[in-house]
Amino acid sequence: VPAIELTGVEKTFHAYGEAVAAVGGVDLAIGQGEFFSLLGPSGCGKTTTMRMIAGFEEPTAGEVYLHGRSVTGVPANRRDVNMVFQSYALFPHMNVFDNVAFGLRRRGVAKAETKARVGEMLEIVDLTGRERRRPAELSGGQQQRVALARALVNRPRALLLDEPLGALDLKLRQAMQVELKRIQREVGITFVYVTHDQGEALTMSDRIAVMNDGLIEQLGTPREIYEHPATRFVAGFIGTSNLLGGEVTEVSGGGAVISYGPDGRIEVPVRDGLKVAGGERLELTVRPEKIGIGTDKPAGDLCGVRGTVTEVVYLGTSTSYNITTSTGADVVVFMQNATNADDIAVRGDGVWLSWDPRHSYAI
Ligand code: ADP
Ligand code: MG
Missing domain, CATH: 3.40.50.300 (P-loop containing nucleotide triphosphate hydrolases)
Structure with missing residues (x-):
């Protein structure tokens, strides 16, 4: 008992x-x-x-x-x-x-x-x-x-x-x-x-x-x-989280897809009874440390969104990047700092954010 x-x-x-x-x-x-x-x-x-x-x-x-x-x-x-x-x-x-x-x-x-x-x-x-x-x-x-x-x-x-x-x-x-x-x-x-x-x-x-x-x-x-x-x-309430959203353009066995055309694509795996149909709006969260920053559009099944860096804050063990996506969402990314590495991006840079779709959580 x-x-x-x-x-x-x-x-x-x-x-x-x-x-x-x-x-x-x-x-x-x-x-x-x-x-x-x-x-x-x-x-x-x-x-x-x-x-x-x-x-x-x-x-x-x-x-x-x-x-x-x-x-x-x-x-x-x-x-x-x-x-x-x-x-x-x-x-x-x-x-x-x-x-x-x-x-x-x-x-x-x-x-x-x-x-x-x-x-x-x-x-x-x-x-x-x-x-x-x-x-x-x-x-x-x-x-x-x-x-x-x-x-x-x-x-x-x-x-x-x-x-x-x-x-x-x-x-x-x-x-x-x-x-x-x-x-x-x-x-x-x-x-x-x-x-x-x-x-x-x-x-x-x-x-x-x-x-x-x-x-x-x-x-x-x-x-x-x-x-x-x-x-x-x-x-x-718990930690820092990013909220993203958009209109579902495609639903397949693996999940729901939000397409931004040439500016990106987000996939949300269907889990926990998530029911969503094409044309509906979907909101999701991704934690800041799950997102990578790169110069190219991510390949394969990775989620990717284009954005511009608005702030870079050095925090010692990590650096925090604020990025505004082409869809207008404000996203925070935490990157661990390697020894003697330069910042991955500076304010004003155009970048691609990418993450594994398993880290997208519909809410
Ligand atoms: P927490 O511990 O999470 O801060 P509480 O359990 O103390 O919250 O309070 C929850 C709510 O109940 C609050 O709105 C508080 O004002 C109210 N409340 C708590 N105790 C009393 C009481 N004895 N009489 C009237 N309202 C109370
Ligand atoms: Mg209390």
């Missing part, structure tokens, strides 16, 4: 005589030991979804199951899940050891076992030797790890983390992303992670649910979501 399952979960708030639909019907199942992220822009319903799993809110409709059992009406403290927030909420007057031991002591766990479990947890979060420090004597990243140890020491079956790294600066946040993933692997507990940061979700997650406006737009592995965005929203 899934560790966590939501079926048809909705939440409507009533505030100042108005109804706000925060979550509009969410279905998802999270596996035991999975690192699962809810990713979406501010206000899309991530925190509300988490609070319904934790038991701080009851759904307006639908059902939450933990390990196969409905938890409707079960209070938060009886749900066997723990939550970590962005504000670590450590006890400032207690040292690290006492902060982590707090929950065990309150439940009457024996002294020797408390010492052993706190010690083990501090080792996992790499804070051995800091037992006597107070929160104010620790860095932000260390405080966050104390909060994590405190939540994990009770051995919950799932840990819910709501933007826990939001208060840290970029370098530290990136280091903590790797740390969190390692800790999760080590303790083997199901993690549900809320973030609005797509890079963070891609780095850590086994699977991601992309939310928008109270609904899940797409659910899949980081690779599936990045490489095969299912909707225009997902394509735009």
